[in-house]
Amino acid sequence: xxxxxxxxxxxxxxxxxxxxxxxxxxxxxxxxxxxxxxxxxxxxxxxxxxxxxxxxxxxxxxxxxxxxxxxxxxxxxxxxx
Numbered sequence: 001x002x003x004x005x006x007x008x009x010x011x012x013x014x015x016x017x018x019x020x021x022x023x024x025x026x027x028x029x030x031x032x033x034x035x036x037x038x039x040x041x042x043x044x045x046x047x048x049x050x051x052x053x054x055x056x057x058x059x060x061x062x063x064x065x066x067x068x069x070x071x072x073x074x075x076x077x078x079x080x081x
Contacts, residue, residue, distance in 0.1 A: 007039040011072045014065055015039075027052060027062070031069035038076050045077040053077075 007015070015032035018024045024032070034049045045053070053070035056062045062070075 005038075005076045007035045007072055007076070011035055011068065012039045015069060018065065018069065025062075025066070027056060028066045028069065031056065031066065031073055034073045035069050038073075045073050049073055050077045 012035065015035040018028050018032035019036070030049070031053060034045060034053075038045070050073070053073040056070040057067055057074070
């Protein structure tokens with residue numbers, strides 16, 4: 001089932017800041033890139049990114065910003081998976 005959700009402007013801004021931040025983790029940058037790729041179009045999150053986002057949300061080692069990006073990416077996943 002297709003998912004028509006798109007990245008919000010607030011999350012897109014956070015994603016942009018994350019990609020520019022040389023101290024941001026690789027995982028945070030992956031999530032940021034995925035979130036930005038879904039801004040303005042109805043593109044769905046791939047299975048690999050769903051897995052990464054899910055692990056981030058279950059972990060205590062990631063910041064709230066990284067978890068915000070992960071949550072956004074997961075809301076845009078394929079509902080049939």
